[in-house]
Amino acid sequence: MSILVVVQNEKAERVEGSLTVSFQNIVSWDNRWRFPMLGFVDPLGHTVLNRLQVRALVGELTAISAKIDREGISATILDIGANEVVDSLRIVNWELESELGTLVGQLLEACSVALERPHRYLWFLGD
Numbered sequence: 001m002s003i004l005v006v007v008q009n010e011k012a013e014r015v016e017g018s019l020t021v022s023f024q025n026i027v028s029w030d031n032r033w034r035f036p037m038l039g040f041v042d043p044l045g046h047t048v049l050n051r052l053q054v055r056a057l058v059g060e061l062t063a064i065s066a067k068i069d070r071e072g073i074s075a076t077i078l079d080i081g082a083n084e085v086v087d088s089l090r091i092v093n094w095e096l097e098s099e100l101g102t103l104v105g106q107l108l109e110a111c112s113v114a115l116e117r118p119h120r121y122l123w124f125l126g127d
Contacts, residue, residue, distance in 0.1 A: 003043060004125040005107065007114045015120065017113030019106050035060050047124040054114045054122050061111070065104045 007017040032039030037057035041047045049057060114122040 002127065003041065004123075005110050006123045006125060007110055008121050008123055010119045010121075015113065017110045019110060038064075041124045041126075043126045045126050047126070049114075049122040049124075051115060051118065051120070054111050057122070058108065058111045058115075061104050061108050065101070065108075068101055068104070 005019050007015045009015060027035045027039040037049065037053055038060050110122060114120045
């Protein structure tokens with residue numbers, strides 16, 4: 001499943017920072033309330049985030065990145081139920097930490113572009 005991540009302005013014009021990301025259910029359904037921005041990206045439809053929501057997404061991605069840096073992806077996947085919020089992640093179709101780190105980095109870059117100016121929105125365009 002492939003999701004296109006696009007930054008657009010109010011006129012629906014695409015701005016720099018578009019990328020194609022292939023992922024599926026990064027956050028399990030039962031734990032989506034812990035990651036409300038990332039957890040509710042619709043893989044089959046479209047999801048749009050405004051500036052305030054993009055800031056919240058940056059917080060979620062930063063927490064995921066810190067968890068990977070600290071303990072690696074294996075610990076992130078296997079520690080479901082532990083005290084840390086990020087332990088509830090379920091990564092699908094990601095075999096290498098570097099790939100997940102790349103995904104998080106690309107999403108953070110797109111967030112940065114969306115936050116550079118007012119009236120920009122981060123779109124997740126599902127299949």
